[in-house]
Amino acid sequence: MDDKTRIAPNQTAALRPEEARPRVVLEGVGKDFTGTDGATFTVLDKVDLTIADREFIAIVGPSGCGKSTLLRLISGLMPPTRGQVIVDGATVTEPPPDVGFMFQRDTLMPWATVAQNIALGLELNGTPKGERDARIAELIDLLGLTKFRDFRPASLSGGMRQRVALGRLLAYAPALYLMDEPFGALDAMTKMAMGRELLRIWSRYDKSVVFVTHDIEEAVGLSDRVIVMAAGPGRIVSEYVVDLPRPRDFRAVRMMPEFRSLCETIWHDIGVE
Numbered sequence: 001m002d003d004k005t006r007i008a009p010n011q012t013a014a015l016r017p018e019e020a021r022p023r024v025v026l027e028g029v030g031k032d033f034t035g036t037d038g039a040t041f042t043v044l045d046k047v048d049l050t051i052a053d054r055e056f057i058a059i060v061g062p063s064g065c066g067k068s069t070l071l072r073l074i075s076g077l078m079p080p081t082r083g084q085v086i087v088d089g090a091t092v093t094e095p096p097p098d099v100g101f102m103f104q105r106d107t108l109m110p111w112a113t114v115a116q117n118i119a120l121g122l123e124l125n126g127t128p129k130g131e132r133d134a135r136i137a138e139l140i141d142l143l144g145l146t147k148f149r150d151f152r153p154a155s156l157s158g159g160m161r162q163r164v165a166l167g168r169l170l171a172y173a174p175a176l177y178l179m180d181e182p183f184g185a186l187d188a189m190t191k192m193a194m195g196r197e198l199l200r201i202w203s204r205y206d207k208s209v210v211f212v213t214h215d216i217e218e219a220v221g222l223s224d225r226v227i228v229m230a231a232g233p234g235r236i237v238s239e240y241v242v243d244l245p246r247p248r249d250f251r252a253v254r255m256m257p258e259f260r261s262l263c264e265t266i267w268h269d270i271g272v273e
């Protein structure tokens with residue numbers, strides 16, 4: 001490893017995969033589905049992937065190449081047809097305890113306030129009642145939602161609702177975040193703000209993140225490594241270590257020539273010149 005890719009010991013950025021214990025291992029993973037005509041089709045084939053503890057990886061690829069299916073296999077929501085998925089050393093046969101999900105559309109409870117929605121994450125992970133209020137206040141402050149703590153989701157903007165969903169995930173505090181286009185429905189400005197927020201929080205809490213996105217700039221801006229998939233059947237075609245500084249300014253990094261050149265390479269891999 002050269003000096004550019006070495007991580008300083010006091011930095012909270014993810015360790016390179018070869019330096020850290022794996023959090024997720026996929027070995028020869030394949031998934032078949034049965035279509036409405038009864039015929040079987042292969043959605044994922046021969047997927048091998050190792051995700052390190054504290055690593056932030058992004059998965060990009062064309063629509064239908066199996067990105068969400070891959071996340072669902074890691075989450076234990078469905079079993080693979082071939083191969084195996086291992087999380088924290090154990091073969092996944094049901095949702096592992098230390099894994100949390102965030103989707104493109106928030107799944108907040110509409111009748112509950114911001115504070116109550118975030119509290120759900122604390123209830124789920126068994127945080128004692130006496131500690132919950134302080135933790136809720138801390139998270140609401142972290143996400144800039146203090147003025148909105150008693151608002152219900154219907155009175156919030158899309159970006160605010162996604163912030164609440166992120167707050168609930170942070171409250172649940174899993175070791176592994178599986179994020180399926182969490183900012184996909186947001187406008188460009190809010191998306192930028194959320195990306196910054198996520199990086200700030202990730203560097204503070206040292207979690208592993210698997211982030212599925214259609215947005216290549218978002219993938220490169222956020223992650224330590226970008227996995228590029230292709231369809232027919234869904235498979236990994238290339239992967240890139242993102243050799244950009246941490247802590248990273250999600251907006252400023254876009255001006256760097258290395259950023260632009262990596263985005264171009266990935267566009268090329270995906271087949272868009």
Ligand SMILES: Nc1ncnc2c1ncn2[C@@H]1O[C@H](COP(=O)(O)OP(=O)(O)OP(=O)(O)O)[C@@H](O)[C@H]1O
Nearest residue numbers: 033034035043061062063064065066067068069070
């Ligand atoms: N439960 C299911 N039953 C049958 N087919 C499915 C099921 N889930 C996904 N598929 C099919 O598997 C393929 C991959 O879907 P998936 O949602 O994983 O792709 P994706 O890469 O996440 O797509 P997008 O970027 O559009 O969200 C698609 O052809 C989809 O129709």
